[in-house]
Amino acid sequence: MIHLSHVSKSYKTSTRPALDDVSIDVDKGEFVFVIGPSGSGKSTFLRLVLREDVPTSGQIQVAGKDLGKLRRSKVPAHRRRLGCVFQDFRLLTNKTVEQNVGFALEVIGRPRAAIRKIVPEVLELVGLEGKARRLPHELSGGEQQRVAIARAFVNRPLLLLADEPTGNLDPDTSADIMLLLERINRTGTTVLMATHDNNIVDSMRRRVIELQLGKVVRDESRGVYGVGR
């Protein structure tokens, strides 16, 4: 699903590379945590997979596509095949829950009748039935993240990228969000999640890729966050 081969990324204004000769393979259906201290390159990794930025050297393939060969005009289509969830939810504040989710279908040209059918199904999946008409500010943080997950998942993406999705949530709400991401993973969607949350990583025992100063220092199946961090 994701294949990185000797990928390095240097930002113009930085002295050391944000990613330094990183080679990683993630298979379809895996659930992978990307951990590491602040500045270790986690977000950079996710941004390269999303093709929000390009590597300085090395090759990246996502879902069979070589991103280095992807024409600029095909980048939006590539991004739409992936789902993304962020720490700060990034909902459209003036749109209701159902409009936020429906919008993801509108932009890919799904007919109105299909949108009317699919949106309630996805809202039920994330446990937000009954809240479709609310605006984001009328929801708790955990509910807002559920909307963001519903929006990311409504196109049934092959891959869901989550950058610190529980970063703004309390432990109980975070655990609920993780149950939801697990459920999405069980549908066959590959999940790649950057996190600082040691409790979540330790309780889920999934693959852990640890970055330090832009290098992979650990890649373990059924890993833990690590001692003393």
Ligand SMILES: Nc1ncnc2c1ncn2[C@@H]1O[C@H](COP(=O)(O)OP(=O)(O)OP(=O)(O)O)[C@@H](O)[C@H]1O
């Ligand atoms: N747009 C940018 N321009 C210059 N340097 C950048 C840019 N984005 C990130 N960096 C640098 O690249 C390195 C990796 O940053 P990145 O955001 O990928 O780390 P991270 O592991 O996601 O950190 P955090 O956990 O704090 O989100 C850092 O040294 C950072 O300062």
